[in-house]
Amino acid sequence: MTSTSPDSAILPTLSEQVNASIPCDHVLLITLNRPRSLNAMTPQMEDDLRKLLNWYEEEPSLWAVVVTGEGRAFCAGADLKAWNNDHLSGSKDEQEAILASVHGFGSLSRRVSSKPIIAAVNGGAYGGGVEILLNCDLVIASQDAVFALPEVKRGVIAAQGGIPRLRNACGHQRASEMLLLGRNVSAEEAAQHFGFVNTVVPKQNVLQTALDWAQQIVQNSPDAVQSTKRALVLAGQHGSIEQATQVHARTVESKRAYKGENIQEGLRAFSEKRKPCWTNPAKL
Known part of the structure; x- marks a missing residue:
């Protein structure tokens, strides 16, 4: 299906708090690995994720990423012990930290990427774990998954992008239900009423389903996929359809999609009634 293998991709060095692998061609798998702490986010974990995701963005042979958690949770949000220590010591100004956090919670909740991000919620x-999910393109959840934005119960705020994204997903009143009550939401509710889960599957099928969806994505032209993802991002950033369409037409992803080799290969394959043989996108 593809002519370029990612075998030459060398994974960055990480701590034991994050695992990474390439389980199939062009797909990166990231696993949060603090199961005893329900994968609560630490500064070290966030640093690992930043390093890994920045590398993913720049690696032409990787076309999709799956993010999951080890053990019985996806992510329990911030490690409140570490957060509390910083807060009590006065060593951290939270407002300034939010403004300076370019990619948001876990280097994911506000990351602007043209590559697909899939969450496998086991x-x-x-808290921040939900804020991460709200910025993923596809979310597969286990039947027993539970979601909550309980920040108001702790005197804090879902301030890393979660509030506007949830409102966009389900409207003001539904978003208020999660944000102001801080109550738990089931996987079925998240899918049917709040709209940020794509599908709910048995727990043993979560990761494999996410990898299957990633493999379906990488069967498509990576240039077309990444330009389409950029258009989705721009649609959320601009107020009108016309403005978003015009801005997207001028993006480097759009230029690469129309001027690159893959569009020519796709059209040739269609006329020759064969599967296309995609190549890695040129670096932007």
């Missing part, structure tokens, strides 16, 4: 997702 259990609970709370």
Whole structure:
């Protein structure tokens, strides 16, 4: 299906808090690896994720990423012990930290990427863990998954992009239900009423389903996929359809999609009634 293998991709060096692998061609798998702490985010974990995701963005042979958590939770949000220590010591100004956090919670909740990000939610997702999910393109959840934005119960705020994204997903009143009550939401509710889960599957099928969806994505032209993803991002940033369409037409992803080799290969393959043989996108 593809002519370029990612075998030459060398994974960055990470701590034991994050695992990474390439389980199939062009797909990166990231696993949060603090199961005893329900994968609560630490500064070290966030640093690992920043390093890994920045590398993913620049690696031409990787076309999709799956993010999951080890153990019985996806991510329990911030490690409140570490956060509390910083807050009590006065060593951290939270408002300034939010403004300076270019990619948001876990280097994911506000990351602007033209590559697809898939979440495989194997259990609970709370606080920042939900903020991460709200910025993923596809979310596969286990039947027993639970979601909550309980920040108001702790005197804090879902301030890393979660509030506007949830409102965009389900409207003001539904978003208020999660944000102001801080209550738990089931996987079925998240899918049917709040709209940020794509599908709910048995727990043993979560990761494989996410990898299957990633493999379906990488069967398509990576140039076309990444330009389409950029258009989706721009649609959320601009107020009108016309403005978003015009801005997208001028993007480097759009230029690459129309001027690159893959569009020519796709059209040739269609006329020759064969599967296309995609190549890695040129670096932008």
